[in-house]
Amino acid sequence: MQLSLALAASIAACVAPISALPMQVLKSYDNKPYPQEALDQYNVLRFLGTASPYVQQPGHGIQRDTPHGCSVSQVSLIARHGERYxxxxxxxxxxxxxxxxxxxxxxxxxxxxxxxxxxxxxxxxxxxDKETWKGPYAGLGEMYKFGQLFRYQYDHLVGDDGNVTFYTASQERVVVSAQKFAEGFLGYTADNSSFFIIDEDDASLGGNSLTPVTGCANYDDxxxxxxxxxxxxxxxxxxxxxxxxxxxxxxxxxxxxxxxxxxxxxxxxxxxxxxxxxxxxxxxxxxxxxxxxxxxYYTKGPGYNLSSAIGSVYVNAMIEIMKDGDRNLTLNFAHDTDIFFIVTLLGLYDSDMPLDHQNFDSLWKVSNINPMGSRLILEKLTCEGDQEGDFVRIVHNDAVLPMSEISSGPGFSAPLDDFEDYVNKRLNGTTFAEACGLKNNTADSISFYWD
Structure with missing residues (x-):
């Protein structure tokens, strides 16, 4: 009987309510080196589409740090404006x-x-149409902080003279976003002379634009x-x-x-x-x-037949810049529409999107792709050692996103030559001029970077 009572007491102690445990034991139990929860899957920002305040792309767990033996020798950015009305x-x-x-x-x-x-x-x-300016999701504040962070990450690419050009589509909210980013990036040296504004409503510009869809007569959403x-x-x-x-x-x-x-x-x-x-x-x-x-998906993504051709205007210009190697920073500001076309060409979110049922495994989730303040970065990595050469790494909304077919480089980056071949393969001979029905005297590519 005494043995049974002792055993019962031991069992009772083991199954005591958690509230009866000493607080220091609870704290020790909760102090885990790696969290086990996946609470972000319930974040309402994941479900609000392009209206969502900025939210980071979940990514694939690849570190943002520059791969060992490499340095970022060039970077290009195209960003959506910040949170707005x-x-x-x-x-x-x-x-x-x-x-x-x-x-x-x-x-x-x-x-x-x-x-x-x-x-x-x-x-x-x-x-x-204007940027928001108060509260935790203020568009102006978000773009300013983004500029600060971008300077911290790529300070070594700013020339000794400190001159930087910010290329922006002409919509007021985009220009204001670029200005706030510039204030964060340049601090006291920011001024209006640093901005190159491209008229986004001028269809005659054709492909010489950050918003080439405007010049695409065949586009019909x-x-x-x-x-x-x-x-x-x-x-x-x-x-x-x-x-x-x-x-x-x-x-x-x-x-x-x-x-x-x-x-x-x-x-x-x-x-x-x-x-x-x-x-x-x-x-x-x-x-x-x-x-x-x-x-x-069916108006600006993989489900629309002109998306990649429209996205090629920007991507081809970035390839040319990376091959030239003369420009350290290329900073651009436009709209969600323009980024959708670009990521479609790059194949970052290729997925089947059935209409008779929901594909829960789809990568094409608009809130992850184009929330307010969406930012797409192409890094040119110059590497030494066993993998010497130039590589391209894509960072979208703070996550490194490899292109599966060409991810053999450091940090799952793509060799620059392979990147160009990959883009051409995805275009399959289609050109912006042909797909959009441009007139003979209309520009089919970007030249304002070099004009």
Missing amino acids: LTANKGKKTANAISRLQNITEELDGPVAFLTTYDFEGLDQDWY TTNEDLIATLSDAYLNQTTARLNDGTPGINLTTSEVAGLFDYCGFDLNVGGKSDICEIFTNDELIARAYYNDIDY
Whole structure:
């Protein structure tokens, strides 16, 4: 009997509630050298598409440090503008979609009753198209900090005279983003003489532009709209029904709910927090994210036949710059659209995107590819030792992304010659001029870097 009692006491001690354990034991248990949680998979920023505040690309676990025996001898950047308000066009559509809610006078009770009095700050027409400037996701602040970080990473590439040119598309938010980046990068020496602005609305520029889609007469983002329309919108109907059941009398429509989905990211950009985002379940956010992924895949990604040809304008210019070796820094600022075309040509996110079911393994996730402030960097690595030569390494949204077919270089980089061959192979003889139907006297490539 005594043995049984002792055994029972030992077992009881082993199964004591965790709250009964000494605090120092708990702290020791939690102090792990490597975390076991994967909490970022639930981050709402992963589901907000191009409206999301900047969020890093998850990547493949490859270190950002320059590979041993190599140095970065050249770097090019093309960045999207920072976090912003809605565009005038999108703002008007969203405002129209939810305007009825603001006119409800009946007192409602339920989880989304607050919508009738909610301050939709992001729909202030005076700020449409402009960068945000306050809160944790302020676009102007993010671009300034990005400039500081970029200078820290590539300070050795700045010449002794300190002169740096910032090439930017002409939209105000892009120019302002470039200016804030420059202030972070150059500090007190930043001035307006450092900017080269290219008119993004001038179709006559053809390929001599950071926004060559403007000069592509054959581009039509409605080409695949019938295909996209076959994607089930059951999630939208189910979400609408759930919200209406929880708040009787609000009578939300699917159009209003779609508008609220789209507004969530901008609410964060403007105010730093969002009650709108909180009304959706994780499942609903994931379903909406796939809808956005499909839309961009078939209008600006691998699912659209002109995407790679349009992206070739920028990529071919960067190849020429890397082969010349005369330019240390090439800093460019444009739009999400332009980056979509470029990463499509590079094959960084090639995936099947079925319309009859969701591909959870797809690499083509818009929030990871083109959040606000998206940044695509091409590094030219000059290496010595066993792998002597010049290599290309791609860093997208702070993650090193190898091109699987040509990743034999240090740090899974690509030999420069192989990189050029790879790009040509993916183009398969297609040119920007041919694909877009350029007139004979229209530029088919970038020359402003050398003009």
